[in-house]
Amino acid sequence: MSDRLPERDLYPLDDYHDESKRNTREKVRRFLTRPIMNTVLDATVVGEENVDGLTGAYIVVGNHSSHLDAPMVFSLLPNHMTERLATGAAADYWFRRPAISKVTSLFFNTYPIERKGKSNGPNAGKASGMTGRLLRDGIPILIFPEGTRSRTGEIAEFKPGAAALSQKFNVPIVPLGLDGGREAMPVGAMLPKAGQPPVTIYIGEPMMSLPDETAEEYILRVRSRIIAMLEQESANPIEDAEK
Structure with missing residues (x-):
């Protein structure tokens, strides 16, 4: 007998489809967070054409520093x-x-994830399988597969979970190269540095798993693509793990 909670007892997904809440988040971005980010940072986004027309579920994967x-x-x-x-x-x-x-939720559209050994009380188990449920419902998600911020600036190994989800639900991974964040706000800092430090987001072309590719091999390609984007300062690097 399964110990998985029935669907009716899990966290509902209504909020992630609610049009009014989506409009509220968009107003927060347009009138608050985006102006603040563009005031404290010299921000550049490269590669928006790579995701033109992208809809439905996908997994955004970025480096984390x-x-x-x-x-x-x-x-x-x-x-x-x-x-x-x-x-x-x-x-x-x-x-x-x-x-x-x-x-x-207002700022990051968060969903609950239960950590091992931390689930207890009356709500234990309610967040079971939320990532998969959202992807199945057409909601894109953000994952930092290093698991924690890099303390050195070097990109650590990527855990294969994002790749496994991409394979299981047949959704693409959108690689993001995040450059300048560590210099603008190092580990331990409470606020970004003064003087509008430069940051850049490189949006790569969506990637899918290759035939017979393991999750470990797939996430290695994603990591290699992100490294290539950062090294070449391009959303469409000439050389990456697929060459």
């Missing part, structure tokens, strides 16, 4: 990506108090 990374993604990416893009947050922390969960 600063607390600025998620705000950059949700504030600076094209509207058709940010209006529905969701990202996971620890259920035992960010979803424990309704006021906190509403604020984080």
Whole structure:
């Protein structure tokens, strides 16, 4: 007998399809977060043409070196990506108090993820399988597969979870190269540096798994593409792992 909760007892997905909430998030981006990001940073987005017409579910995968990374993604990416893009947050922390969960949802369209050994109480299990449920429902998600911010600036190994999800649900991965975040707001800093430090987001072409490719091989290609974008300062690098 399965110990998985029935669908009716899981976190509902209504909020991720709600048009009024999506419009509210768009107003927050347009009139608050985007102007703030463009005021404190010299921000550039390259490669928007690579995602023209991209709809439905997909997985945005980026390198991670600063607390600025998620705000950059949700504030600076094209509207058709940010209006529905969701990202996971620890259920035992960010979803424990309704006021906190509403604020984080407003800025980052968060969904709950249960951490191992942290699930207890009356809501235990309610966040089961949220990432897959959202992808199945056509909601794109953001994943930083390094798992934590780089302390050195070097891109760490990528965990294969994002690639496995892409394969399981047959959705593309959109690689993002995030450049300048660590210099603009290093680990330990509470605010970005003064003087509008430059940051750039490179949006690569969507990628799909190759025939007979393992999740580990697939995520290695994604990581290699991101490294190539950053090294060549291009959203369409000439050389990457597929060459």
